[in-house]
Amino acid sequence: MKSIVKLLASTAVALIAGMTVAQAQQVTLRSAEVHPDGYPTVEAVKYMGEIVNRETKGRMGIKVFPSGQLGDEKDTIQQTQFGVIDMNRISMAPLNNIIPATRVAALPFLFRSVDHMHKVMDGPIGDEILASFEQHGLIGLAFYDSGARSFYNSKRPVKSMADLKGMKLRVQQSDLFIDTVKAMGGNPTPMPYGEVYSGLQTGVVDGAENNWPSYQSSHHYEVAKYISLTEHAMVPEALVMSKRSYDKLSKEDQQIIRKAAKxxxxxxxxxxxxxxxxxxxxxxxxxxxxxxxxxxxFEKAVEPVYAKHVTDAKMKDLVARIRAVQ
Incomplete structure (x- = not known):
């Protein structure tokens, strides 16, 4: 009888312990992404998830939802702010109308080179911009690259601004990007990324602007066979976390998240x-x-964009400091 009691007691302890472990175990952070599986940003967040999983001994992980499964970027930003989505890799443009500091990093012809952009965004200026996200319900974790953006279209080679005149060009949903394309003579047409292929195919737009990997992985090159290397923008992309999700974590886990993101x-x-x-x-x-x-x-044409969007002393100082980085 005593042995049966001991067996039942030990079984109960094991079950309770098992339940405690299970409860303390896997927290899966949901991360939104518009790019397809295998894209560098998708794989980088997966890599971050591996680090987080290892450092928390399996208590926490990250699941990436690529190809816009959770919605386009404008929708997923709001969902991230509300904590419906835990993490998000976002192009800077959709943030421009929400977080003023992001407009500076998206200005045309601001960065002299990839190396210049890295020095700026990896340093104090980048940290300052990331810190500005918090008051908008987002925790800025890191900046990813997005290459140099150039124009491509289905009509003709663009050899000068005259060739862009009147061309319907898809732009991201940002006043800054709209004004940039207008300044260079194009007819900007805001459109979610996932709709661009059909827009090019049906003639809703004549062209768009993006980097080499996006141009290729989206198959836009199949329906827009002319690309002109204007390289008019070199815009970092933001990796963010919902402040609501972040605040639920322990200080230790918050630091693990930040370190893994970097x-x-x-x-x-x-x-x-x-x-x-x-x-x-x-x-x-x-x-x-x-x-x-x-x-x-093209560089001369966008000077009015600076005049319109770099309006206060703080933004003007930020532009000057970025240009001063060697």
């Missing part, structure tokens, strides 16, 4: 460099016509 940046850049070369080779082999051109007239 570590994922190096992984992302490694993957990005390889993907840019691969994407360019794919579209060139497919017969896309690539045009290199002088950027001088």
């Amino acid at each position: 570590e994922s940046v190096l992984k992302m850049r490694e993957l990005w460099t390889a993907k840019e070369k691969e994407s360019e080779a794919i579209v060139v082999k497919a017969g896309v016509e690539v045009t290199k051109l002088s950027k001088d007239e």
Whole structure:
């Protein structure tokens, strides 16, 4: 009898212990992404998840939902602010109308090179911009690369601003991007990323602007076979977490999240460099016509964009500090 009692007692203890472990175990953070599986930003967040899982001994992980499964970026920003989505990799443009500091990093021809952009965004200025997210319900974790953005279209090679005149060009849903394209002579048409392929195919838009990996992975090159290397914007992308989700974590786990996000940046850049070369080779082999051109007239044309969007002393100071980084 005593042995049966002991057995029942030990079983009960094991069950309770098991329940306690299960309750303390896997917290899965849901992360939104509009790009397809395998894209550098998708793989970088997965890599971050591996670090988080390892550092928390399996208590916490990250599940990435690629290809816009959770909605387009404008919708997922709101869901992240409300805590419906835990994490999000967001292009800077949709944040421009929400977080003023992000407008600076999205200004045309601001960064002189990829190296210049890295020095700025990896340093105190980048940390300052990330910190400004919190008052808007988001925790800024890190900045990812998005390459240089150039114009592509289905009509003709663009060799000068005159060739852009009147062309219907898809832009991200941002006043800054709308004004940038207007300044260069195009007819900006805001449109969610997931609708661009059909828009190009049906003639709703004549072209768009993006980086090599997006141009290739979205298959836009199939329906817009002219790309002109204006490289008018070199806009970092933000990796953010919902403040509501973040505040539920212990201080220790918050630090693990922040550290893992920073570590994922190096992984992302490694993957990005390889993907840019691969994407360019794919579209060139497919017969896309690539045009290199002088950027001088484009740079001069966007001066009014600075006048309109860099309005207060704080933003003007930020622009000056970014340009001063060597």
